[in-house]
Amino acid sequence: MTDDIRTKKLINAPEDIIPEAIEGMLLAHPDMLKVEGATKRAIVAKDGPRDGKVGVVVGGGSGHEPAFAGYVGRGLADAAAVGNVFASPSPEHIMDAARAVDGGAGIMFLYGNYTGDVLNFDMAAEECQGMGIPACSFGVTDDVASAPKGREGERRGIAGDFFVFKIAGAAAEAGRDLDGVIAATKKANDNTRSMGVALSACSLPQTGKPNFDIGHDEIEIGMGLHGEPGMRRGKLATADEVTTELMAGILGDMELGSGDEVAVLVNGLGATGPLELYLLHRRAAKILAEKGVKIHYSWVGEYCTSLEMAGASITLLKLDDDLKTLLDMPCKTPALTVAG
Amino acid sequence: MTDDIRTKKLINAPEDIIPEAIEGMLLAHPDMLKVEGATKRAIVAKDGPRDGKVGVVVGGGSGHEPAFAGYVGRGLADAAAVGNVFASPSPEHIMDAARAVDGGAGIMFLYGNYTGDVLNFDMAAEECQGMGIPACSFGVTDDVASAPKGREGERRGIAGDFFVFKIAGAAAEAGRDLDGVIAATKKANDNTRSMGVALSACSLPQTGKPNFDIGHDEIEIGMGLHGEPGMRRGKLATADEVTTELMAGILGDMELGSGDEVAVLVNGLGATGPLELYLLHRRAAKILAEKGVKIHYSWVGEYCTSLEMAGASITLLKLDDDLKTLLDMPCKTPALTVAG
Amino acid sequence: MASFENAGSGAMVRKVAAAVVENRAWLSEIDGKIGDGDHGNNMAKGFGRAAERISDGDTLDAAFATVTDVLMGEIGGSMGPLYGMFFSDMADVVAGKERIDAPTFAAMLAAGAEGVMAIGEARPGDKCLLDALCPAVTAAEENAAKGFPETLVAVRKAAEDGRDATVDMIAQIGRASRLGERSRGVQDAGATSCALILVTLADAIEARLS
Amino acid sequence: MASFENAGSGAMVRKVAAAVVENRAWLSEIDGKIGDGDHGNNMAKGFGRAAERISDGDTLDAAFATVTDVLMGEIGGSMGPLYGMFFSDMADVVAGKERIDAPTFAAMLAAGAEGVMAIGEARPGDKCLLDALCPAVTAAEENAAKGFPETLVAVRKAAEDGRDATVDMIAQIGRASRLGERSRGVQDAGATSCALILVTLADAIEARLS
Numbered sequence A, B: 001m002t003d004d005i006r007t008k009k010l011i012n013a014p015e016d017i018i019p020e021a022i023e024g025m026l027l028a029h030p031d032m033l034k035v036e037g038a039t040k041r042a043i044v045a046k047d048g049p050r051d052g053k054v055g056v057v058v059g060g061g062s063g064h065e066p067a068f069a070g071y072v073g074r075g076l077a078d079a080a081a082v083g084n085v086f087a088s089p090s091p092e093h094i095m096d097a098a099r100a101v102d103g104g105a106g107i108m109f110l111y112g113n114y115t116g117d118v119l120n121f122d123m124a125a126e127e128c129q130g131m132g133i134p135a136c137s138f139g140v141t142d143d144v145a146s147a148p149k150g151r152e153g154e155r156r157g158i159a160g161d162f163f164v165f166k167i168a169g170a171a172a173e174a175g176r177d178l179d180g181v182i183a184a185t186k187k188a189n190d191n192t193r194s195m196g197v198a199l200s201a202c203s204l205p206q207t208g209k210p211n212f213d214i215g216h217d218e219i220e221i222g223m224g225l226h227g228e229p230g231m232r233r234g235k236l237a238t239a240d241e242v243t244t245e246l247m248a249g250i251l252g253d254m255e256l257g258s259g260d261e262v263a264v265l266v267n268g269l270g271a272t273g274p275l276e277l278y279l280l281h282r283r284a285a286k287i288l289a290e291k292g293v294k295i296h297y298s299w300v301g302e303y304c305t306s307l308e309m310a311g312a313s314i315t316l317l318k319l320d321d322d323l324k325t326l327l328d329m330p331c332k333t334p335a336l337t338v339a340g
Numbered sequence C, D: 001m002a003s004f005e006n007a008g009s010g011a012m013v014r015k016v017a018a019a020v021v022e023n024r025a026w027l028s029e030i031d032g033k034i035g036d037g038d039h040g041n042n043m044a045k046g047f048g049r050a051a052e053r054i055s056d057g058d059t060l061d062a063a064f065a066t067v068t069d070v071l072m073g074e075i076g077g078s079m080g081p082l083y084g085m086f087f088s089d090m091a092d093v094v095a096g097k098e099r100i101d102a103p104t105f106a107a108m109l110a111a112g113a114e115g116v117m118a119i120g121e122a123r124p125g126d127k128c129l130l131d132a133l134c135p136a137v138t139a140a141e142e143n144a145a146k147g148f149p150e151t152l153v154a155v156r157k158a159a160e161d162g163r164d165a166t167v168d169m170i171a172q173i174g175r176a177s178r179l180g181e182r183s184r185g186v187q188d189a190g191a192t193s194c195a196l197i198l199v200t201l202a203d204a205i206e207a208r209l210s
């Protein structure tokens, strides 16, 4: 009996969920988005790609909405390659996106650093290079919980994607060449650190089962974006205590001192809403204030999710003048509008 | 044993959740928001209220984030009065908001039509009038599931708040006088219809218990924003079937025909994310297309929630030229930015 | 005829508050069945805070005024205005009185019920707190001439019977009014808290009389 | 020496695909313990679609190429490129051959393993599909001279032992590599699907030989 209990979701056939969601998304944002290519997995900005501009292609598995297609639009990503739930898009999906945004100035591929994404985007980048299109494949590595200091390159990409994508998109929009976009992206990634916590599991539409077990009074500190286990399983604690632990993980890994400036992202994983997220932001802001670190801007909401998981992550982007300028540049996408 | 199982939330003491969330919200958006008044429950736009402009005050219980304080900012609401979880703000909370936004041109109070909100906002409006400030207390009544045709005035306000607030805010921003703002608000409310569905219960921070029971294969059609039962309990159905039923409820209650234009809001209640919401939008858009109804603009995301409830609602706003102009006017708030 | 001193009534109101706080979980649970599950939270927050500001020696009207201030100023929700007016209008009747006898008590309850009806526009039979309150008013008025002990017995019984009768009613007011037949079979939360308040107050008065 | 005809091998690959689809839930479940719980979904989607496009009469290389096309073109994920290269590099070895004997089979598996290592940069011992695959390659190479029957017995055993050995390993690659000691005690999902593929293929070859 209990084996029959599946997580309730508002879906049709599980195997159709991605093409149908893409269709619904295009119908919702016809002013901003279109789909290009035979695979129908490349969502392209109507008002983005143009001759002489570096094409910015983001992507990854589905289930992280609004990432990744929600960040497609003028001033941010030119296209997103949309994979199946929790699975990287294929090289063909990615190439559909790349072809649509190629403006002769090269392609910047951006995604979270997971084996599948690295393999598929790297293959697409090689294919571009084979066609004479300069291309860079770049995996975001913001999750401090996923590998120790000194092994930063092995880290996963989680909500820090948001900042790295924004910076890369703005650099391309500003007319920088591929090397310039790569330099800005790399700096943004080097300056971004995140850590998350999960309170409940999510379940994949295909299986309908929680994809890990967690006790009714437990939390997983350092949980990944796909329900991968984190650093430790602990007892549920207060918002202040949890935030203090997440901030300790982040601050222990980056140099931040009095007079420095950061952007803050408090991100909900799916079932944790603004009421709770603002409690986390409150504590994070106090910790930063105590260190004399200034907050340039904060985003609090759902920017990179794990289906319906309960939990949150905190991300800091350490700013310099250039990063600040790029972060503040206008953009218009379904998930983020920065007004000019 | 099982009696000890509480819904996990990232909070500190439950009784502190609202003041702490307000603190975190102000620390996150110091460019847009400030708090005014002794009760510390009035969140006021930094760049909103001004002499000669009608002051727009929205409000209601907490737990519906980003409603209501998320809609405070230039071009939308001038202030929000923030109640406890699922409980209207008190007349004193509301008066703190009213005093902060009074620019000599009167006050427009907007909230969802619930006994508690009506009582408290009406008392505040009377108090304003007693002080010589013209004021209108207006409850949004968009939920077709909550009372039959002919008894529209008894209906609840759910996600339709979003459209009615936006129109009222834009009318005030455009410099209309109180009568003009009331007329636009009334027309927006008359032209707005919503219907929702719940898949799971939410739980209040104080009790930590699901606030209603629902079987693992059941849905509640017409569910209110606070877990109030809806029109019928049914078996879980596909996204297309559920959308068809919600749209039938809405379209059966408003006159919409070929050539008409609408704005669409597909709203997640808390734990239902964009992947599922876009499936609902897909079906809704097809139904509208079959009727020859044009979509002017769609919003898909979490705009008015019920804590961590799983489920969604669909809202249509039937547009005329004036409503379209007001809807498209720029605004800048934590939850909604419309670029100019 | 039996009566009690107005001064020194604060302790009674604190007993009422303690009963509300004690029943917080239960009141929220029944509100969850056909409402939004917060009645106990709202009530406990309001009465809990009020109790902190009431001294045992306060007059009844002063203690009631404190309850009103907290409900109307800080609590909001439906209960802020409804119980706020209830206690405020009751306070007006006893304000300035040395002692309170049964007829005064009956007049006080009647004024409170009028206050609730004036602001909330509900009636007995709507499945709301008036279904406990109005029968209690009638019982008080009908028994006041017989003195306090009989009056209190009658008030308690009327409030509890009225509360129990809400089980079979269809809600006509508040959140549950949208449910039609589905609202039947569940006891009303507001009638439950109202009966609790009236019974606890009656018990406290009885204790002071003897 | 025993061998089988290259043409007509499509049916064998469809059997492999059927085994993968059948084990979808199980493969996802073990991936959920230290991964993201989707291994069975990814694999079943890819192999299920490929099976629809493979005819029983296809050559082994043609059938493998179809699997590769679906995995690389439509499936993505980690398995798209990893198993994509596996089948693509195996296809290269048998392409154009009339019949396939045990040494060719061994060479084919070896090329597949090289392909996986070239793209994924993992090694046996990392707790991944190579822990089933590489021992199977070695077993095939060591037994090929003895003929197909012995080779298939050895390959099956090596793949299953290799799969079982992943339980005690600490993951060094993929999602689980961030877990350190916490990744121990759980069987690797990729090694499980790889053993399943190898065992099913060996069974199918055995059936064709006899």
Ligand SMILES: Nc1ncnc2c1ncn2[C@@H]1O[C@H](COP(=O)(O)OP(=O)(O)O)[C@@H](O)[C@H]1O
Pocket: B086, B087, B088, B115, B116, C031, C035, C036, C037, C038, C039, C040, C042, C043, C077, C078, C079, C082, C116, C120, C121, C122, C127, C128, C129, C130, C173, C174, C175, C188, C189, C190, C191
């Ligand atoms: N207009 C009214 N007049 C009298 N009592 C009412 C009215 N509306 C609601 N009630 C009472 O309020 C109770 C619910 O109170 P509570 O849960 O605190 O408020 P809310 O419904 O706003 O969450 C109902 O059980 C009912 O007895």
Ligand SMILES: Nc1ncnc2c1ncn2[C@@H]1O[C@H](COP(=O)(O)OP(=O)(O)O)[C@@H](O)[C@H]1O
Pocket: A086, A087, A115, A116, D031, D035, D036, D037, D038, D039, D040, D042, D043, D077, D078, D079, D082, D116, D120, D121, D122, D127, D128, D129, D130, D173, D174, D175, D188, D189, D190, D191
């Ligand atoms: N670099 C690699 N080389 C070989 N196998 C790998 C590698 N990375 C991961 N794997 C295998 O992939 C399996 C997980 O596959 P799957 O769940 O489909 O992909 P993902 O981890 O992207 O969700 C692991 O169990 C492991 O055996």
Ligand SMILES: [Mg+2]
Pocket: A061, A085, A086, A087, A088, D036, D038, D039, D077
């Ligand atoms: Mg995956």
Ligand SMILES: [Mg+2]
Pocket: B061, B085, B086, B087, B088, C036, C038, C077
């Ligand atoms: Mg309430």
Ligand SMILES: [Mg+2]
Pocket: C031, C035, C036, C037, C038, C039
């Ligand atoms: Mg209630």
Ligand SMILES: [Mg+2]
Pocket: D031, D035, D036, D037, D038, D039
């Ligand atoms: Mg996996």
